[in-house]
Amino acid sequence: MCAGYDPISEYKQKTKKSAEWFQTASKHLPGGVTGNVKFYPPYPVYLKKAKGSHVWDLDGNEYIDYMLCFGPLILGHGHPKVLEAVSRQLKEDGTQILGAPHELEAVMAERLKRIFPFADAVRFTNSGLEATLHALRVARGAKKKARFAKFEGAYHGCYDEALVSLAPAVEFAGPESSPQTVSGSFGTSQSAIQNVQILPYNDIENTERILRAHKDDLAAVIMEPVQRGFVVPDLEFLKVVRETTRELGIVLIFDEVMSGFRMEKFGGASTTYGIDPDMICLGKIIGGGFPCGAFMGKRELMDMVNPATKPKEERVFHGGTFNGHPTVLAAGMATLDVLEEPRTYPYLNKISDRLRNGFNDLFGRMGYEAEAIGPGSTFNIVFTKGRISDYRDVTKCDSKTRQKLDFGLMARGMHLHPDKPFYTCTEHSEKDVDQTLKVAEEVLKKMKE
Numbered sequence: 001m002c003a004g005y006d007p008i009s010e011y012k013q014k015t016k017k018s019a020e021w022f023q024t025a026s027k028h029l030p031g032g033v034t035g036n037v038k039f040y041p042p043y044p045v046y047l048k049k050a051k052g053s054h055v056w057d058l059d060g061n062e063y064i065d066y067m068l069c070f071g072p073l074i075l076g077h078g079h080p081k082v083l084e085a086v087s088r089q090l091k092e093d094g095t096q097i098l099g100a101p102h103e104l105e106a107v108m109a110e111r112l113k114r115i116f117p118f119a120d121a122v123r124f125t126n127s128g129l130e131a132t133l134h135a136l137r138v139a140r141g142a143k144k145k146a147r148f149a150k151f152e153g154a155y156h157g158c159y160d161e162a163l164v165s166l167a168p169a170v171e172f173a174g175p176e177s178s179p180q181t182v183s184g185s186f187g188t189s190q191s192a193i194q195n196v197q198i199l200p201y202n203d204i205e206n207t208e209r210i211l212r213a214h215k216d217d218l219a220a221v222i223m224e225p226v227q228r229g230f231v232v233p234d235l236e237f238l239k240v241v242r243e244t245t246r247e248l249g250i251v252l253i254f255d256e257v258m259s260g261f262r263m264e265k266f267g268g269a270s271t272t273y274g275i276d277p278d279m280i281c282l283g284k285i286i287g288g289g290f291p292c293g294a295f296m297g298k299r300e301l302m303d304m305v306n307p308a309t310k311p312k313e314e315r316v317f318h319g320g321t322f323n324g325h326p327t328v329l330a331a332g333m334a335t336l337d338v339l340e341e342p343r344t345y346p347y348l349n350k351i352s353d354r355l356r357n358g359f360n361d362l363f364g365r366m367g368y369e370a371e372a373i374g375p376g377s378t379f380n381i382v383f384t385k386g387r388i389s390d391y392r393d394v395t396k397c398d399s400k401t402r403q404k405l406d407f408g409l410m411a412r413g414m415h416l417h418p419d420k421p422f423y424t425c426t427e428h429s430e431k432d433v434d435q436t437l438k439v440a441e442e443v444l445k446k447m448k449e
């Protein structure tokens with residue numbers, strides 16, 4: 001299949017200015033990018049401007065955007081209500097940042113507590129990475145234990161401990177039922193690796209067994225309730241993780257940086273599945289397209305960072321010059337306002353289903369063993385016969401065929417990140433989706449030639 005079709009040549013043909021800029025950028029930035037994930041071979045497409053669901057590259061090519069900055073732009077690019085909120089905030093404050101506590105911090109915190117009612121308090125950060133880092137430190141401080149558990153294949157940000165067993169080569173990662181810790185980056189210290197216990201996602205029996213075996217040294221379990229935004233949990237599995245951590249006195253942290261506000265309804269995966277963790281980490285969407293994160297949780301945990309009540313010797317450090325930035329929070333509030341309108345989620349679900357089901361119809365009709373999987377406004381395309389229930393299943397997918405589809409789509413006006421999930425937004429129209437499916441059909445046909 002697809003031996004003769006070369007979509008990468010089509011991509012190169014169309015993106016000559018990106019190729020040139022890649023050379024320039026690479027003189028100054030390793031790989032021509034500011035984060036490793038943003039590079040893909042032969043070179044990434046460099047964007048110039050955007051509006052709604054569309055983006056334009058350096059060659060002036062127009063694309064329908066399904067990358068949406070890896071998720072935050074759920075209202076698309078430059079939503080008027082977000083832009084207006086940002087300029088109003090700047091004008092009213094008379095400065096970019098007040099630099100001292102301000103009203104919007106508590107206003108936004110109160111709003112997040114209403115959305116996630118199990119939580120009593122919130123702290124803001126500048127990224128999802130910082131949110132998970134600080135949540136873990138709070139849990140460790142509260143439990144006076146250094147170790148925590150995470151699931152194989154989960155991403156919680158790019159610091160040493162969070163990267164452990166993010167994408168291990170399966171042959172070095174031990175048995176599926178008892179995954180071993182594998183460093184996620186060259187340069188990681190042994191102590192960081194030793195602090196992490198790896199669990200098998202969606203595997204009730206072995207997760208419970210490992211947690212019980214390590215109950216005395218684990219401060220927390222951190223998990224993406226929907227792993228990588230598209231591997232959905234069995235409800236029973238989530239329930240068992242919740243019940244077991246509660247019974248063993250281990251803090252359960254839901255990392256909803258990705259799943260937050262991207263499920264079928266307003267809220268997070270915790271809202272959808274009806275399971276309250278002890279802490280939640282948020283990011284991406286709550287900053288309305290600006291750098292943001294938050295961690296929130298029960299009073300006794302969040303009080304660990306409370307300088308008004310906790311003596312310094314027992315306090316957990318939390319800081320950040322730009323935490324709770326007013327412009328960012330204004331953008332986040334405006335985004336939540338639009339998301340909370342009654343018509344938003346029905347539309348977002350309708351448009352996401354149209355695209356996801358459209359891909360699945362094409363795969364079925366054209367004889368591809370592939371599926372578009374994932375909840376709400378995020379899905380991924382996997383070329384596989386089997387069910388995807390964890391990281392190891394994902395590694396068995398046919399990534400070469402996926403790459404052909406990705407570059408074929410990009411060469412025909414769809415902006416996405418190869419091998420990564422697709423994100424939809426409120427600005428995607430039925431016309432956008434139908435155009436995408438038409439193009440996908442062309443590409444899938446060529447791949448059969």
Ligand SMILES: Cc1ncc(COP(=O)(O)O)c(C=O)c1O
Nearest residue numbers: 127128129155156157257258283
């Ligand atoms: C689940 C999850 N946690 C944490 C992060 C880190 O967020 P940030 O890139 O804002 O640091 C990400 C980023 O993609 C994520 O998907």
